[in-house]
Amino acid sequence: xxxxxxxxxxxxxxxxxxxxxxxxxxxxxxxxxxxxxxxxxxxxxxxxxxxxxxxxxxxxxxxxxxxxxxxxxxxxxxxxxxxxxxxxxxxxxxxxxxxxxxxxxxxxxxxxxxxxxxxxxxxxxxxxxxxxxxxxxxxxxxxxxxxxxxxxxxxxxxxxxxxxxxxxxxxxxxxxxxxxxxxxxxxxxxxxxxxxxxxxxxxxxxxxxxxxxxxxxx
Numbered sequence: 318x319x320x321x322x323x324x325x326x327x328x329x330x331x332x333x334x335x336x337x338x339x340x341x342x343x344x345x346x347x348x349x350x351x352x353x354x355x356x357x358x359x360x361x362x363x364x365x366x367x368x369x370x371x372x373x374x375x376x377x378x379x380x381x382x383x384x385x386x387x388x389x390x391x392x393x394x395x396x397x398x399x400x401x402x403x404x405x406x407x408x409x410x411x412x413x414x415x416x417x418x419x420x421x422x423x424x425x426x427x428x429x430x431x432x433x434x435x436x437x438x439x440x441x442x443x444x445x446x447x448x449x450x451x452x453x454x455x456x457x458x459x460x461x462x463x464x465x466x467x468x469x470x471x472x473x474x475x476x477x478x479x480x481x482x483x484x485x486x487x488x489x490x491x492x493x494x495x496x497x498x499x500x501x502x503x504x505x506x507x508x509x510x511x512x513x514x515x516x517x518x519x520x521x522x523x524x525x526x527x528x529x530x531x532x533x534x535x
Contacts, residue, residue, distance in 0.1 A: 318342040319388035322414055324377045324407070324423075325349055325395030329358030329370070335391070336370045346387075347372045348380055378406040380414065387414045392423040394526075397449045404451065408463035412533060421465070421531040424473075428452045428524050436523060450524045465531040473526045 321335045326347025336345040347370070349355055355374040362370045375381040377392075378399065390411050399407055411421055428450040442448040451459075453470055460468045 320344040320346065320386055321389045321391060322380075322382065322387045323347045324380075324390060324392035324411075325398075326358060326372065327351075327354050329354075329361060329372060331391065331393060332358070332370055332372070333361070333365065333367070336367050339369065341369055343369055345370045346382065348375050348377060348382070350374065350376050377410065378403050380410045382414055384413045385416050387419055388416060389420045389422060390415060392425070394425055394446050396423070397426050397446050397451065398443075399449070401449070401451070404455075405459050405462060408459040408465075412463040412465065415533040417533060417535045419533045421460075421529065421533075423529045425456075425527060425529060426450045426477075426524050427456060427470070427527045430523065432523055436518075436520075442520075447520060447524055453527070456527075456529060460529075460531050464533070466534050467532040469528075469530040471528050473528055475526050477521055477524070477526060 319339050320343060321339060323329075323332050323335065323346070326332050326349045329347045332345045332347040336343075339345060347355075347358055349358070349372070352374050355372050358372040362372065373381055377395070396404060396407055415421070426446045429452075431452065432448070432450065436442055437448050439448050456470060457468060
């Protein structure tokens with residue numbers, strides 16, 4: 318019978334999983350800024366016939382939901398995409414939405430140590446949830462500043478398969494460069510960032526998938 322809010326829900330797959338767990342007396346609410354994703358999620362909800370799901374188009378830095386409605390807030394690899402100067406707002410919103418005793422249970426890519434400029438400035442790695450990663454200590458400060466008292470941040474220990482991700486990006490870049498060379502336009506090096514300098518980089522050395530838990534005090 319709990320109410321769970323998913324920040325950055327996309328097409329709502331995690332929301333539908335939660336809806337099954339909270340049952341008919343609970344609510345699963347997905348929020349996302351992308352109207353196309355929300356449209357798709359609502360379409361899937363209509364086809365599923367589930368009455369305990371809801372999708373709201375809104376920024377996660379200023380969520381269009383009432384305060385104190387959530388028992389739990391979840392999110393999967395989304396907060397690292399928020400600009401650094403706005404991340405505190407996301408944690409403030411989590412705290413606002415939660416009931417006393419409410420829980421945060423999110424997954425995100427965090428930096429193990431300060432990221433070098435070659436990674437921070439790479440647009441392809443930003444989209445890939447790497448370049449915008451905060452350090453663990455920064456996450457702890459965000460949670461504390463928002464008002465959370467009991468926090469736990471743990472490395473999941475999983476291999477993030479960045480070599481496969483870079484291989485795909487390089488293949489896409491080669492295909493785009495080939496097409497544009499025939500049309501007389503420039504390649505995509507400016508938008509994809511310099512991938513060649515990352516070919517021998519083990520990104521697992523710099524970032525990892527972390528589980529973040531916190532509780533709003535009673």
